[in-house]
Amino acid sequence: MENLANLLTLRHIVAAVITYLASFVLYRLFLHPLARFPGPKLAAITRWYEGYYDIIQNGHYTFKIAELHKEYGPIIRISPYELHVNDPAFFEQLYRQDGRWHKYSWAMDAFGAKGATLFTVDHELHKSRRQPLGPFFSKAKVASRQDLIHRHLLKFCGRISKFANSGETFNLGAAATAITRDVANEFILNKSYNSLDREDFDITMLTASQGSGQIWRPSKHIPVITKIFKAIPIDWIIKNAGDDMKEFFLYLKETMQDTKNLMAAATSPISDQDKDQEYQRTIVNGILDSKLPSSEKSVERVFDDVSTVAGAGFETTASVLRLVFFHVFDNPDILKQLRTELTSINADPSEVEIKTLEQLPYLTSTLMEGLRLSPAIATRMARISTDKDLFYGNWRIPIGTPVGMTTILMHTDETLYPDPKRFNPDRWMDPESRKMVDKTFAPFSRGTRNCLGMHLAWAELYVIVATIAYRYNFKFQGATAEDFECISDQFAIGTKGRGNLNATVSIREM
Structure with a gap:
């Protein structure tokens, strides 16, 4: 019994x-409220449909979503809770300045940096956290500090020139990361970590940034991963990790100490003369001097902002530089048109103000084409409307539903950009053609969550690309256009070449 x-x-x-x-x-x-939306049944049942492409297929869900749109139409259900739209006409409705828009906590929490403005989910909290950072990244502020960019550019050129006419191969891709990292850190913290001084251009930082999705993607599906990593003492990781991870965590440890030092300095008495030297202020000063409550001024919270703003500020720009470098020097016609235009300013581009370079249409078109093919991120950025339903055609999207679009898919939409994978600056030279796609060209996103550092990124691109094209000739070792195409969602752009661009260089004869 x-x-x-x-x-x-x-x-x-x-x-x-x-x-x-x-x-x-x-x-x-x-x-379910999303049951009527088209899409694969398995994706509607479980997030592990996405998990397969995230983890097993190494960040391929972005491209699977593109395939699903071809099968099911422009609006689809990509998980039990989330919708995706692949229609440029909807972009301005979703990424806009008015309204209250949350980010999707499921994706943002996986970074384990809830204190960071970049990963803040709540609309109002994000607004309050971003407010003290905004003035540091205004176009006027960037213009006032262009000497900083020029100084690092001269060091960059000095390193490159040492390889000139020697036949020695060096990694121009790592060098691109080095200069953008040094610029970003000094701009944000008034401290350069001197990647340009490293013999290998601090390539471990390139390797680490290229693999950023290896933790983020699994952590979305298995949140305990983030908690485990945060619980491990950083000194233990440094002692036991491989060389690349060791260097990355040494950098994090140093940045944490620098954040503490800046916080201590910001709260100590300073002279009136120091107060007048606005350029010495950092984003740490901005946060501590703001009206944010004391709970928002803890070391941990400030460090989350410092580390993510600095991290977001270099590899995204470096990715564009590598792609532009390859295509400009691999295509004699593009290089010739660019140099002809640069000659018109009657000076080395490193010696002129950024506003002068901004008036050059072909240079601008070249940079826009680079930003089109290498926007900041490869993943969708879902938004959640908290105050109203959304409408796409006859579809009503219920309030509170995460719905996203993916910039790289929009930027390679052949209805907007014929022959979309081809690097073609001429597509931006016709003012009427540019107007047709202006509303859907969004390498820095749009709306309330657009990229904080876009003016700094533009400034770097103008000065660096113009100067390098004007001064040097490069030959690349084994590189192809496919090496710089987005093939993986690492949150950032994941490429086949993983950021490497091996080159030999000679100094251009004027």
């Missing part, structure tokens, strides 16, 4: 589990 009772109990448990799972599946397929 006891065995029979145990058997019946086991059967009841199994039956209950099966009933629960069946009810769970039926609800998501037929009764």
Whole structure:
């Protein structure tokens, strides 16, 4: 009798589990508020449909989504809770300045940096955190500090010139990361970590940034991963990690100490003369001097902002530089047109103000084409409307639904950009053609969450690309255009070449 009772109990448990799972599946397929939207049934049932492409297929869900749109149409359900739209006409409706827009916590929390403005989910909290940072990244502020960019550019050119006419190969891709990292850190913290001084251009930082999605993607699906990493003492990681990870965590440790030092200095008495030297202020001063409550001024919270703003400020720009470098020097016609235009300013581009370079249409078109093919991120950035339903055609998107679009898919839409994978600056030279796509060209996103550092990025691109094109000739070793195409969602752009661009260089004869 006891065995029979145990058997019946086991059967009841199994039956209950099966009933629960069946009810769970039926609800998501037929009764959920998103049940009427098209898409694969498995994606509607479980996030592990996405997990397969995120983890097993190494960040391929962005491109699977593109395939699903071809099968199901412009609006699809890509998970039990989330929608995706692939229609440029919808972009301005979703990424806009008015309204209240949350980010999707499921994706943002996976970074383990909830204190960072970049990853802040709540609309109002994000607005209050961003307010003290904004003035540091205004166009006027960037223009006032262009000497900083020029100084690092001269060091960059000095390093490159040492390889000139020697036949020695060096990694121009790592060098691109080095200069943007040094500029970003000094701009944000008034401290350069001197990547340009490293013999290998501090290539470990390039390697680390190229693999950023290896933790983020699994952490979305298994949140405990982030908690485990944060619980491990950083000194233990530094002691036991491989060389690349060790260098990265040494940098994090140094940045944490620098943040503490800046916070201590910001709260100590300073002279009136120091107060007048606005250029010495950092984003740490901005945060501590703001009206944010004291809970928002803890070391941990400030460090989250410092580390993410600095991190977002270099590899995204470096990715564009590498792509532009390759295509400009691999295509004689593009290089010739660019140099002809640069000659018109009658000076070395490193010696003129950024506003002069901004008036050059072909240079601007070249940079826009680089930004089109290498926007800041490869993933979708879902928005959640908190105050109203959204409408796409005849579809009503319920309030509170995460719905996103993916910039790289929009930027390679052949209806907007014929022959979309081709690097073609001429597509931006016609003012009428440019107007047609202006509303959907969004390398820095749009709306309330647009990129904080876009003016700094533009300034770097103008000065660096113009100067390098004017001064040097490069030959690349084994590189192809495919090496710089987005093939993986690393949150940032993941490429086949992983940021490497091996080159030999000679100084251009004027």
